[in-house]
Amino acid sequence: xxxxxxxxxxxxxxxxxxxxxxxxxxxxxxxxxxxxxxxxxxxxxxxxxxxxxxxxxxxxxxxxxxxxxxxxxxxxxxxxxxxxxxxxxxxxxxxxxxxxxxxxxxxxxxxxxxxxxxxxxxxxxxxxxxxxxxxxx
Amino acid sequence: xxxxxxxxxxxxxxxxxxxxxxxxxxxxxxxxxxxxxxxxxxxxxxxxxxxxxxxxxxxxxxxxxxxxxxxxxxxxxxxxxxxxxxxxxxxxxxxxxxxxxxxxxxxxxxxxxxxxxxxxxxxxxxxxxxxxxxxxxxxxxxxxxxxxxxxxxxxxxxxxxxxxxxxxxxxxxxxxxxxxxxxxxxxxxxxxxxxxxxxxxxxxxxxxxxxxxxxxxxxxxxxxxxxxxxxxxxxxxxxxxxxxxxxxxxxxxxxxxxxxxxxxxxxxxxxxxxxxxxxxxxxxxxxxxxxxxxxxxxxxxxxxxxxxxxxxxxxxxxxxxxxxxxxxxxxxxxxxxxxxxxxxxxxxxxxxxxxxxxxxxxxxxxxxxxxxxxxxxxxxxxxxxxxxxxxxxxxxxxxxxxxxxxxxxxxxxxxxxxxxxxxxxxxxxxxxxxxxxxxxxxxxxxxxxxxxxxxxxxxxxxxxxxxxxxxxxxxxxxxxxxxxxxxxxxxxxxxxxxxxxxxxxxxxxxxxxxxxxxxxxxxxxxxxxxxxxxxxxxxxxxxxxxxxxxxxxxxxxxxxxxxxxxxxxxxxxxxxxxxxxxxxxxxxxxxxxxxxxxxxxxxxxxxxxxxxxxxxxxxxxxxxxxxxxxxxxxxxxxxxxxxxxxxxxxxxxxxxxxxxxxxxxxxxxxxxxxxxxxxxxxxxxxxxxxxxxxxxxxxxxxxxxxxxxxxxxxxxxxxxxxxxxxxxxxxxxxxxxxxxxxxxxxxxxxxxxxxxxxxxxxxxxxxxxx
Numbered sequence: 001x002x003x004x005x006x007x008x009x010x011x012x013x014x015x016x017x018x019x020x021x022x023x024x025x026x027x028x029x030x031x032x033x034x035x036x037x038x039x040x041x042x043x044x045x046x047x048x049x050x051x052x053x054x055x056x057x058x059x060x061x062x063x064x065x066x067x068x069x070x071x072x073x074x075x076x077x078x079x080x081x082x083x084x085x086x087x088x089x090x091x092x093x094x095x096x097x098x099x100x101x102x103x104x105x106x107x108x109x110x111x112x113x114x115x116x117x118x119x120x121x122x123x124x125x126x127x128x129x130x131x132x133x134x135x136x137x
Numbered sequence: 138x139x140x141x142x143x144x145x146x147x148x149x150x151x152x153x154x155x156x157x158x159x160x161x162x163x164x165x166x167x168x169x170x171x172x173x174x175x176x177x178x179x180x181x182x183x184x185x186x187x188x189x190x191x192x193x194x195x196x197x198x199x200x201x202x203x204x205x206x207x208x209x210x211x212x213x214x215x216x217x218x219x220x221x222x223x224x225x226x227x228x229x230x231x232x233x234x235x236x237x238x239x240x241x242x243x244x245x246x247x248x249x250x251x252x253x254x255x256x257x258x259x260x261x262x263x264x265x266x267x268x269x270x271x272x273x274x275x276x277x278x279x280x281x282x283x284x285x286x287x288x289x290x291x292x293x294x295x296x297x298x299x300x301x302x303x304x305x306x307x308x309x310x311x312x313x314x315x316x317x318x319x320x321x322x323x324x325x326x327x328x329x330x331x332x333x334x335x336x337x338x339x340x341x342x343x344x345x346x347x348x349x350x351x352x353x354x355x356x357x358x359x360x361x362x363x364x365x366x367x368x369x370x371x372x373x374x375x376x377x378x379x380x381x382x383x384x385x386x387x388x389x390x391x392x393x394x395x396x397x398x399x400x401x402x403x404x405x406x407x408x409x410x411x412x413x414x415x416x417x418x419x420x421x422x423x424x425x426x427x428x429x430x431x432x433x434x435x436x437x438x439x440x441x442x443x444x445x446x447x448x449x450x451x452x453x454x455x456x457x458x459x460x461x462x463x464x465x466x467x468x469x470x471x472x473x474x475x476x477x478x479x480x481x482x483x484x485x486x487x488x489x490x491x492x493x494x495x496x497x498x499x500x501x502x503x504x505x506x507x508x509x510x511x512x513x514x515x516x517x518x519x520x521x522x523x524x525x526x527x528x529x530x531x532x533x534x535x536x537x538x539x540x541x542x543x544x545x546x547x548x549x550x551x552x553x554x555x556x557x558x559x560x561x562x563x564x565x566x567x568x569x570x571x572x573x574x575x576x577x578x579x580x581x582x583x584x585x586x587x588x589x590x591x592x593x594x595x596x597x598x599x600x601x602x603x604x605x606x607x608x609x610x611x612x613x614x615x616x617x618x619x620x621x622x623x624x625x626x627x628x629x630x631x632x633x634x635x636x637x638x639x640x641x642x643x644x645x646x647x648x649x650x651x652x653x654x655x656x657x658x659x660x661x662x663x664x665x666x667x668x669x670x671x672x673x674x675x676x677x678x679x680x681x682x683x684x685x686x687x688x689x690x691x692x693x694x695x696x697x698x699x700x701x702x703x704x705x706x707x708x709x710x711x712x713x714x715x716x717x718x719x720x721x722x723x724x725x726x727x728x729x730x731x732x733x734x735x736x737x738x739x740x741x742x743x744x745x746x747x748x749x750x751x752x753x754x755x756x757x758x759x760x761x762x763x764x765x766x767x768x769x770x771x772x773x774x775x776x777x778x779x780x781x782x783x784x785x786x787x788x789x790x791x792x793x794x795x796x797x798x799x800x801x802x803x804x805x806x807x808x809x810x811x812x813x814x815x816x817x818x819x820x821x822x823x824x825x826x827x828x829x830x831x832x833x834x835x836x837x838x839x840x841x842x843x844x845x846x847x848x849x850x851x852x853x854x855x856x857x858x859x860x861x862x863x864x865x866x867x868x869x870x871x872x873x874x875x876x877x878x879x880x881x882x883x884x885x886x887x888x889x890x891x892x893x894x895x896x897x898x899x900x901x902x903x904x905x906x907x
């Protein structure tokens with residue numbers, strides 16, 4: 001299936017989709033979005049590329065293996081539960097740090113965000129793993 | 138030091154032992170014996186205070202909410218058993234370290250042995266029924282590893298499996314018994330249960346609890362008809378046999394019966410069951426051992442007999458019987474440990490343990506011979522060894538048994554005659570007798586191999602010579618611990634002329650006569666055995682096992698047929714039937730449907746979804762069906778947006794898009810789209826689909842109308858920003874309130890993805906190619 005349109009679109013869409021997926025991931029805590037949707041978008045970015053250029057070329061163009069990405073996501077999600085244990089609370093209790101805050105702007109980082117990053121990687125990794133396997137057939 | 142800490146460190150030693158063996162070389166056995174021996178000295182140092190009435194209890198929280206704790210409870214009985222386990226265990230470690238030198242994986246072997254010791258030590262100081270159960274199972278597991286140590290041999294594997302299955306099944310029964318026992322008390326704490334023995338006896342759970350606990354104890358202690366695993370277990374290396382038969386494993390069942398004697402004992406059913414089982418086991422074990430020629434097998438059957446004696450004594454439950462039980466326990470542990478270690482030594486020095494192939498060893502190893510003969514004297518119950526005191530007490534107890542004492546006394550007498558006969562036979566045939574041609578000249582065993590037997594025999598002798606100074610202090614608190622109504626009897630070597638002494642003399646004379654005429658008696662017994670007792674328990678056991686495995690194979694084939702569509706159908710049918718029953722039995726709910734507020738554009742969307750559904754099912758083109766399925770998905774997305782479920786809508790769009798891509802990727806590989814199924818099958822599928830679809834509809838409609846007190850969504854709305862700092866409630870629920878669920882879900886999808894990956898990448902054809 002050779003398609004010039006698809007190829008050009010895919011190579012331009014991929015970075016955009018990746019950035020968009022990160023945005024969706026980050027805004028998820030307060031507005032629609034989150035790790036699951038973001039992960040699906042990230043995975044879609046590479047699947048689109050794979051449909052245009054083939055799975056082999058896509059795999060060469062990325063520096064990670066989808067299996068490892070899935071595992072990394074699970075590890076991050078699991079690790080996000082550990083700070084609570086160190087603080088003497090129940091596993092996975094949310095822990096927050098306020099980086100800075102003034103009247104206009106407040107930046108808080110917490111383990112739920114880290115957990116969402118884990119979900120993001122897991123979903124993307126599992127999607128790519130399945131789709132690459134099927135598209136390769 | 139504390140009992141709990143000691144066990145914990147012992148477990149650590151067992152864990153690192155296999156890895157350190159290489160650096161410790163041939164002294165590993167001595168070094169690994171240090172910690173058990175420290176424990177032995179610790180418990181010995183407790184002796185005076187325990188005799189003053191001290192009872193140590195320690196509790197470490199495990200699941201305190203359920204009343205399950207690691208509790209340790211050391212009283213006189215626990216202390217006596219700890220001394221046996223750790224004292225004999227230390228000698229066994231020294232012995233095993235040297236004995237196993239020529240074999241591979243000796244480090245691992247020593248580790249297993251230490252683990253076994255840990256487990257047994259845990260049982261004897263347990264103060265909580267479930268703590269005891271955990272250690273109980275650990276003895277089964279570690280003994281499996283030890284019995285199957287020569288795992289290249291099929292018979293070793295079979296014996297290990299047999300021992301494990303029998304004691305493991307008994308362990309399950311025991312767990313049930315413990316749970317039933319704890320129900321009337323509302324506690325698993327042994328100290329509390331022992332302090333209120335009448336609660337269980339008045340409860341109607343007494344009988345079921347007793348039956349299950351007895352199954353556990355009888356399987357572990359090799360009582361008839363479960364006795365056959367124990368002789369099989371002698372395929373293990375000699376250090377294991379010596380330990381397993383003397384202080385551990387088989388004594389665990391005896392320990393349990395004695396420990397629970399104040400609670401469960403004293404009733405008629407207890408007395409009858411234990412006496413009958415005990416007397417049968419005692420005699421059967423002794424009887425079978427007469428005609429055996431394998432040294433270890435002879436000893437194994439005498440252990441069966443001794444265990445039967447112990448159960449009989451506990452069942453009898455009189456003052457003499459309880460005293461006899463504790464003394465005989467000590468006697469048996471000391472001589473049986475010695476004899477098995479010596480059997481290992483003889484096999485090592487001559488290459489055989491068939492007593493018909495042995496003879497004239499006295500002149501090659503006089504020192505070892507003296508030690509073994511002294512142990513045999515103890516087994517025969519001849520003064521001045523402790524065995525004599527044990528046998529006297531057993532005769533006293535049998536003569537004073539409340540019921541059927543003539544019967545018990547007769548069988549007890551016959552058993553003891555057999556013991557005297559076997560002692561003579563082993564001593565004379567092995568150490569004098571006709572000397573066969575040995576392939577190499579036998580020598581005295583080295584120090585590591587003989588030190589254990591030497592000290593055990595020495596103990597036995599000292600205890601027998603000075604019973605009131607040494608044996609009484611060791612055992613008096615153990616006796617009152619297992620039977621609070623009875624006192625310890627002051628032991629004496631000389632009782633004066635009475636019936637019991639007469640019986641003892643008669644036993645020894647009969648044993649001599651049997652030995653003198655063994656050429657006539659043995660073939661006669663052999664003939665009886667061949668004619669009447671040909672049933673081999675081991676064979677029966679394995680045929681039952683095979684039948685069971687065959688049954689599970691048929692069952693698995695029926696249920697796990699491998700057809701995906703039928704699995705799905707089974708799941709759907711069962712789920713919908715269950716839910717329909719629930720709906721049927723619940724209170725009727727009035728569902729009011731009000732379409733008047735529904736905007737017109739949504740009505741259009743709903744009509745579109747219905748039309749698309751019909752098209753999906755009815756179309757005879759696969760592509761049309763796929764597209765219609767997509768229409769349904771996007772229609773639902775619009776409904777989500779209309780009711781401001783933006784997160785859901787975005788997810789749905791992504792999922793629908795990916796579904797189409799997925800379908801496009803595989804659509805070319807699929808076979809032609811044709812109706813294969815018969816009309817009947819289609820009717821059935823329609824029925825299943827209707828059942829599932831309708832229950833979902835009813836559930837959703839009911840969920841909308843059923844009035845909860847306060848919906849949980851109010852709670853989430855309230856605390857989402859104040860506590861979790863997020864305004865998107867859906868996301869906060871996913872990553873914070875219900876994060877553990879999400880973690881489970883992403884684990885599941887990862888595993889599913891790996892499964893798909895494996896199916897697609899690792900096809901059998903591809904594996905064959907590479």
